[in-house]
Every structure is written in C-alpha cells, then in structure tokens.
Amino acid sequence: MKLFDVYPINNINIVKGQGSLVWDSKGQEYLDLYGGHAVISIGHTHPHYVKRLTDQLNQIGFYSNSIEIPLQVELAEKLGQVSGKEDYQLFLCNSGAEANENALKLASFANGRKKIISFTKAFHGRTSLAVSVTDNPKIIAPVNQNPNSIILPFNDVKALKAVFEDEGEEICAVIIEGIQGVGGIRVASNEFLQAIRSLCDQHGAYFIADSVQCGYGRSGKFYSQDFAGVDADIYSMAKGMGNGFPIGAISISPKLKPWHGMLGTTFGGNHLACAAALAVLEVIEQDYLIANAGKGGDYLIAELKKFDKITEVRGRGLMIGIDLPEELAHVKKELLFKHHIFTGAASPNVIRLLPALNLTMAHADRFLEAFSKEM
Structure with missing residues (x-):
C-alpha cells in the first residue's frame, strides 16, 4: 500500500x-x-509533559468512558481555573473538527433551530457539519452542502445585523474564529464580536467561539475572544490543548443543559489525553506562557x-x-x-x-x- x-x-x-x-x-x-x-x-x-505522560502510561493508558475517570474531573477544574470559566461544563473529544461538530449539534438541540452563521475564509474542520460552515470549496463535497449554512463577510457588522433582522428567530448559532488561521490570520474586531454577542442574546441564538487554533493562550489571552470582553456560549478547542497528543473539547456555558447521552465519545478524555492536557495547563500557568x-x-x-x-x-x-x-x-x-x-x-x-x-x-x-x- x-x-x-x-x-x-x-x-x-x-x-x-x-x-x-x-x-x-x-x-x-x-x-x-x-x-x-x-x-x-x-x-x-x-520535561514535565514527558514525565506526566510516562507516569500515566506506567499506570494505565486507556479505559472506557463507561467508568469514572478522575483525571477528567481534574482537567475540567484546572481548565476552568486557568481560562476563568469555572462555571462552564467540559465535554472531551479527540479533535477540533469533532469539537466544532459537537458544539453545533449542542446549540441546535438547545434551541431547536437549523440555520448557522459563519464567515468568509472560515475554517472549522473536515467533518460533515464543520465543513458545511467552512468557506473553502476545495473541501466541500456535495454531501457536505448545507442549505442552512449562511456565510457572511468577516468583520461586517452591517451584514450580520441585516441577516438577524430578516431571519433572527431561525438562527441557531454563530460560529467564529476570534483569529482566523487558515483564512490568513485575520483578527475579528472587538466591535464585531460584541455585535455577535448582542444579536445572539436578542434572538435566542448561541455564540460559538472556535478557539481550536486561536485559543489556549496563543493570542496573549486564554481565548482570543477575551480581548472583546465577551463570553461565548460554547468554546471549542484542540490543537495546543495536548501539545501533540490528540485531544479536543467544548466548554459549555451554564445556559445550555446537555442531557446524558446527547454527547458521547470512545477515545475522548482517555487517561493519556487528560495527562497531556493537564501537563500543558500546568506548564502554561507555572511558566507564565x-x-x-x-x-x-x-x-x-x-x-x-x-x-x-x-x-x-x-x-x-x-x-x-x-x-x-x-x-x-x-x-x-x-x-x-x-x-x-x-x-x-x-x-x-x-x-x-x-x-x-x-x-x-x-x-x-x-x-x-x-x-x-x-x-
């Protein structure tokens, strides 16, 4: 082969x-x-990362989410502390695409709506729903085309307001990278992020902050959206979360109430992944990264x-x-x-x-x- x-x-x-x-x-x-x-x-x-993973591997590397995994609780508490989102819930998965997929699904379950707003040059992953809100025709197969996907100009408050005025009660969520990665390192303005927050609040839609690439401290704040002084309803993350070990997650605001069985995963939040993610947070905090x-x-x-x-x-x-x-x-x-x-x-x-x-x-x-x- x-x-x-x-x-x-x-x-x-x-x-x-x-x-x-x-x-x-x-x-x-x-x-x-x-x-x-x-x-x-x-x-x-x-060195701390290597030791954390080695010590964990010498105990156990993986077991099913059908049993309690204390490392997951430890990770949730540490992430809440470092990110400043201690009242959010954490769902662990394997990648950024999977995180965005679950974020969009959760939002749709919560308000029963279908339409999703994303933006020009956006990249949210390579799974089906994530691809449908990505502005890249090279990776959108016919099966990924979603009539409920609305792609608007990035940083255009006027265009955003116009869609909410016409279709506000049908909008499920707005998903945005605080800094677009694949799209060319384009920074969402504070005004734009604040407008998203305000319009979502007015119309019962959810604000999803795709922090897969721009999160975990890379921007100089834990989430790049923090520069605008707004909280998202769901943060998706991956990439730097595990420093090379595959892990992803969504951080879920208290206003959303996922029920048992809505979200699930086989490999997400396994012992090694949690050890890697904890090591990253510990180093970020200890070394003021x-x-x-x-x-x-x-x-x-x-x-x-x-x-x-x-x-x-x-x-x-x-x-x-x-x-x-x-x-x-x-x-x-x-x-x-x-x-x-x-x-x-x-x-x-x-x-x-x-x-x-x-x-x-x-x-x-x-x-x-x-x-x-x-x-």
Missing part, C-alpha cells in the same frame, strides 16, 4: 525535537515556528512592520500572518531550505507563524535575521 501524502514536504524527516527546535534524520537542526499547525504549545519534549505569548507577539509584529516590502502584518500574540506581495511568495521556501526555519502558510503569499508559547527572544531574533536576508 502506498501512503497518501496530505501535506508533503519532500526529503525532510523530523525525528527529534526539544523546545522550539527539531532535527531531521540527517542531524540538521530546524527552528520550528509552526508547531505542527499550532499544536506544539509548550515546546517539543517538555500566556504573558510570554503576548510579549513575544508584540515584539515580532513590531519588528516585522519595519519591513517596507511586506504588504501587511496581522495577528495577536504568537499567531501572526505576514502578507507578502506576489513576487516575494518564495520567501517561505527560502526560510525552510536555506535558513532551516519551519513556518506555515495561509495562502501562497501569507506566511503563518504559530510557534510554541515559550518562544524565546533569541529564537525570534533568529527568525527576523533570516527573514531580513530574503527581503
């Missing part, structure tokens, strides 16, 4: 990592400023704005998009193959930076120096 290459970068085989550095099978070192799609939140092979993400992001964004050839720099914290003119689209490849720095892309012309939250200033400067040589 031949492997299907999903995101192939040929001739690079990463076999080792530590902090923000990784090494390939030939011993070549790379600076990792992409973290495997924002997954690596506390750095590769963090949310503040570090904010500080590091402010520094990188300020320095990048000094480059006059850049079209635009967008983002918050350590979620940064560098919009380049077409003639500089090759820079990402040069960073990788000449300077040995991993970055991501949101389009051929947008470099996406999603490093670990404990990125050092020395590593930030290493990137800036390499970037300047290609500009």
